[in-house]
Amino acid sequence: MAHHSLKSYMKDLARQYKVYFSLLIVIALVAGFFSVAVEYKIKEIIDSIASEYATNLGWLLFLFVLYKFLYHGMYFINRLLAIRYMPRILESSVLDIYRQTVKHSLHWFDSNLAGEISNKIFDFQNGITTLVNSSFRLLNVVASIIFALLFLAYVNSSTALVILGFIAVYTPVIAILLKKQLKYYQNTTTARQQVVGVVNDSVSNIFGVKVIGNLSAEKNRTVKPAIQKWRLWDRKTRQFDAFFVDNIDTLLVTAMTAIQIYLLAKLLQSGEITAGGFAFVTMVTLKIHTQLEGFLDTLLFSINPSIAQIRSSYSFIYTAVDVEDKPNAKTISESKGEISYSNVNFGYGQGVEPILKDFNLNIKPGERLGIVGTSGAGKTTLVKCLLRYFDVQSGTIKLDGQNIDEITQESLRQMLSVIPQDITMFHRSVMDNLKLAKPEAADEEIFEACRKARIHDDILRMPEGYNTVVGERGVKLSGGQRQRVAIARAILKDAPVLVLDEATSSLDTTTEHLIQESINDMLESSKATVIAIAHRLSTLKHMDRIIVMNRGQITESGTHDKLIAQGGIYKQLWDMQLI
Template sequence: MALFRRQFLPGRKDDNAFTAVLGFTFAHWRFQPVVIGLIALAVLLATLADVMLPLYAGRLVDAIAGGTSDREAALDAALKSFGIIMVLGIAMAVLRHLAFLGIIRLTLVMISQVAEDAFHRVQRFSTNWHANAFAGSTVRKITRGMWALDLLNDTLLIALFPSLVMLVGTTILLGSYWPAMGAIIALGSVLYVGMTVALSLFYVAPAASLANAWDTKLGGALADAISCNAVVKAFGAEDREDGRLALVVDKWRSRTRRTWIRGTNNGTAQAVLLVLLRGAIIGAVLLFWWQGNATPGDVTFVLTSFFLLQGYLRDVGVHIRNLQRSVNDMEELVAMNGQPLGIEDKADAVPMKIGAGEIRFDDVTFHYAGHDKPLYENFNVTIRAGEKIGLVGHSGSGKTTFVKLIQRLYDVTGGRILIDGQDIAHVTQSSLRAEVAIVQQEPILFHRSLAENIAYARPGASMSEIVEAARLANAHDFIERLPKGYGTLVGERGVKLSGGERQRVALARAFLADTPVLILDEATSSLDSESEALIQEAMERLMEGRTAIIIAHRLSTVRSLDRLLVFDRGEIAEEGTHDQLVRLDDGIYRRLFERQAMDLARGLAA
């Protein structure tokens, strides 16, 4: 899908947005040149048939009004003109039908490509990007841009292109009979189109861009409140959320109202200019008739040409407004398409295959974007193959960042991270993460069946392998008690399951992955004692034979680990086993352990 990506500067507005969106669209057109060519040819011929229609309508009138001296000759001329008019009409209908069939094929392929490419990019955007983006807003940008592409193709190929052909063709045809008439039509049409474009670009488009920005915020606000509905209910905050949304809706309404009013003003200005052009053309043909330079058929020819041209010109205003609207609707999608992924595979990246599982931080320096002071500076640590390591420390001390860097969710600023001697910056991200299983503190499940959620670690796993992984994770028994067993849908983010059940499903997923490196964001502190015991037992089983890194929240669970790393402000302040660290006077680990022990004692006393 990389072929379909074009780089554009994000956040550019107005005329630059037109350049970016049209460039994006034409880039996709290049992948269907034959279809584009056939559509253009069909539209061109159909419009030329429309251009010629007034000429033969005028000849028909001249044949009828030519007198009665030779009625048979007049009838023959009239029937000939009538026949040509019918042929032109049938040709136009058939050619337009073929053009529409072509545009259907073109647009469906393009929308599919754009949707797939947008999803491809969003999936690969960095963790930092996702942390700063509303899921609802992102979905709104993609879906709105997809359907805007449909309108844009129709506008350019089925609307504006034939309007241009009609304008040029009518000007040439009438100008060949009366040069002054051709000049009037050319000048009036240029003024009309120029005014329409100027108003659309510089008057309507800025307001539409702002309205779309608030439309995106509205989608984000809706998704944020709906996805957190459990919290809203917990605090009885429905009225408060109604009020919060009302503020966003009010801003969206005022911005959208301004856009619609400006669009209406634009339409009125176009209508006035069309009336003036109508007066100029009809006045000119009447003058030609009075001077004896035009027959009744010529008058019919001019009037019919004008009424057809007027329809096309009136529609030009609508088409340009549609063009402006579709560009505004697509600009956020195009800008997103041009954003860097953040974390990208290098050109020479190779697949990673972890054997023993030794992990080494070699003079690593890292700081988050927007932070002047690095979190890690010349940071060095080695985790031996098969070693069980606990990460301990206050919140914000660097534990979570440590495991995120191992997964390459962020790139280091300096130094390197090696796994079995392989620099993770030079391997493909997908192969790296396929070799490192992680069980998060708050496991996230798809709204799919339990079997699909467990098998997500290995899509080709058999049902017996899925069941065995669930048994090892102490999840099989509760799954079997569910009405549909492994076929049970778990709800969005696994909301239908308890915290302990979600945790065991995540452990089953890690068992099935069977990777040499394991990361556990230990999350038993908020569970009941029975769930905690089941999960602790499954975790100990899962760690066997693997290099395991455990972010420790309850220090009582890390006593048996080979080594503990105590983090403090991005440095390893203490290192050793539980027994060694608990004996350090005024040590960080000792203080944390004693505080938890006192909290537990108070809880038991209460």
Template sequence: MTQSPGKAGRHAILSVLAFTVRHWRSQKNLVAAIVAGVSIATLSEIVIPIYAGSMIDAVARGPGAGAGAWRALGAMLALAAVAVGCRQAYFLAISRMTTAVMTQVAEDAFARLQRFSTDWHANNFAGSSVRRITRGMWALDLLHDTLLLALLPSIVVLLGSTVVLAAHWPLLGAIVLAGTAFFIAGTALLSLNYVAPAARLSNSWDTRMGGALADAISCNAVVKAFGAEAREDARLAGILAKWRARTTRTWIFGTNSGTAQNVFLLALRALVLGYVLLLWSRGEAGAGDVALVLTSYAIVHGYLRDIGMHIRNLQRSVNDMEELVAFHDQPIEVSDKEGAGDIAVPAGRIAFEHVTFHYGGHAEPLYRDFSVAIEAGERIGLVGRSGSGKTTFVKLIQRLYDLKAGRITVDGQDIAEVTQASLRANIAIVQQEPILFHRSLAENIAYGRPGATMAEIEQAARLANAHDFVVRLPKGYGTLVGERGVKLSGGERQRVALARAFLADAPILILDEATSSLDSESEHLIQEAMERLMTGRTTIVIAHRLSTVRAMDRILVFDKGRIIEEGNHASLIRHTDGLYRGLFERQALELAKGWAA
């Protein structure tokens, strides 16, 4: 059932306010100091009109009443000094509090983002996620200013001034109170039901714009390869056109809302000032009383005029924070169980025990009652057509997904009962397309073992046949590799990834065919390094080219989530009708045609 715009807006405000208050608890002393400082400074402003009225009365009585006028001036200056001092104090406090909370919010959002499932990351643009976090952070700054520096003093002034006026003229106090309440309620309704839905839509297109920019920029090599710069320009122009239309509509709605508020304020001003003039004409108010009302209402009017802007800012900051708050409401699909301990992997035996698993949204499971064991130190090749379950097999070993039934054990320990970090620290992975950070080569190699010495990093690079090319670079191990390693060739990236695996020195090794698209020299160097890396480890190789699994201890042939054949190369090749033999012969024929050409 779709929520109405008003209900959706109220829900968003409550969610964002609850989120904000939770983070305020960590800074409760600073929040208390800010509230106290704002309240004292604002109350000082409320009292000043009383002394302004006393000064006018003293001046009206002539020079003989000069002492009273000077006393009123002294009181007004003292109150102004108190307000200035309090403002300085609470601005310093809110600066510290806001930066502390913004830091905490960004850290929390990033931590959750890192722990979201593989599927979540596959379905969300990195650029959009970054935009949600940064936009939400700065919206939090605006929200703090709006709540603590704008709305809080506004409420104190409006209530205090109403009390002061009501003490002299109850009907005038009632007029100001009723007008204030009506104005605030009307402004809130306009924001929730009129402006907020438009702002929410413009924010969604702002997020899409960030995602489209990041997508095109991160894939710039492909754009250049196909001469598609103009095509990408046109694609972004289409998204920007939508963003512009939605954002313009939001700003127009905000302008219309502001005009409606100003019209009401004009009517309220005419009513209040007309009433005090009526009192004066009847002799029920003197010059000092008129000065008191004029000064008090000028303050009230200023705060009321600003309160419309503050509510618009509140609505804007809530809209900008909605997606950030949603990160904290998003469940982490694969999480450590409470009290989970670290895994110990002395040998590296892996067992799938009656495993049933299917991807979300798929009606049929990929694995159903699936069982297989890999002995410690055994070298296993995974073979099969695309989509047969090879990649899922290694993802489940890493516990990137949770099972529907059954369990996976490593050295007899259920991987669902231990921490994910400790499990993955015992698994080294070299992917077909290794991903490197835009950091130095030394940092990339040491990623699997933080704190490794330079000597250990260099030794790992030598074992991976990477040291020679690294030292030829102008900055050697200090060379930055570019986003995702784009400054390096495919073979160089693979050797850096192998060096990372060597340094991690994990008992379980997963290799996603790392030589399928390399030149013969790079392939030879990487094959040589891979042979060294596999020694003494439980190794699983996802084979795209079957020549790489001929030396495996055992080959598992997958088809639609089942192992339909297993054995070493020699035994499987003898099965004349077997899938493995068919795949091997097809690849051999394609290779022969390639050589003939």
């Protein structure tokens, strides 16, 4: 379900769980009534004892006990409802924001810290569930105050007017303070989420930090400034709470209590109120004081922080999606692998020189195309545009004659297998990482793919074989093993288009030869269209065609032998690698 604002999301949530929220309102109101009714029964018991004939004392005691049980019974029912509904709200809130998160482009994920994104997701869920629980407590407090005013008016209208006058002053003053405080909480929450992102990024890259031997520099350059910003906003929030909110609340409540006690003393002296009435008004006045403190505490430390968490997370996750499926986008289930780029222009942002300039390229079904060029020539950008990592500024990219922006992103990527230089692996077992390519694959099919990728024997030598957990990002595997797992995944997926993006560039010579043999075996048994980007030109010798890119355009095209004979850039690059 699409949401155009946080308000619309909350309305949809309220509609989805309207039965639960309606019952919470009823329970809060009933519990509020009985919380005051219990104390009114104490008034009646005192007045009964003070009278000459306490004939109804037993009945009053029975009602007191009954009301007390009913009051606590409302909270028990609330807990039963929470057991049924709160886990559902937890699940739906996490899934809602997760679904929105994964709609963002790959470029968006590259531009934001993974730890910060994860923290936003769970802060949103925590904010929603805390808001529901806190709103019930807040409503119960409000209900208790309203019923208290009604009972006070029945006992003595003057005492009710004192409370009403206090509320008339207290409410707008506290509302102004809370509005200001919410801004402090939101800034504190955002700063904390940024710290989580920075710390997660630092921990994720701890190998590089430690190997370089610059732990103190990393701490001082990134971690410490983020924490200091968090500390600054946390300090400002606490100062505002202590010097303004707490002190003004204490001043107003103390004044109200003093006035009420003075009035009660006068009323008792003049005989306008009974001893039970005096006790009741005193209890209710102190109760309202306690309720208002609870009201303020709930607002300050539960509802306001929850709203701040929700707003911060929502504004971050629900930003405009930069690469989005069109409403009428088609889902494709098969492809011949024919690809064409037509007058494609793309650059990273406005006002910068385009990476691809009026780029044109046609790749036939089943053709094996090699792409070479210096760094920054646009090789990887060309592939990222095909994957809809981002959308091109102008021109079209087509798959089997169909513009890729008219195809759903998920079904488009199902037609592509990508083996990048940096392999993505989950902190799960080898088997789970392999099944990512084909969840329904049988074990024997996976074993066969691994044999073809020449990784099967390596996996069997691992401590738990295919059930061995590979560590975060696959750190327990060598670079060559990760590459061969990626090749096995590509074999399992068997997509119509195979992209090799510098698949062997970061490996030693022996491992590179092993990986290249695995790739060659895969290509021999595959009819897929192949796009291979490589700095090592020897890996492209047997491609059907090789193109040379320079500054976003194709400058040379042909077979290996033809390009060598031309004596151009390709020949220069080849000669450099022979030295």
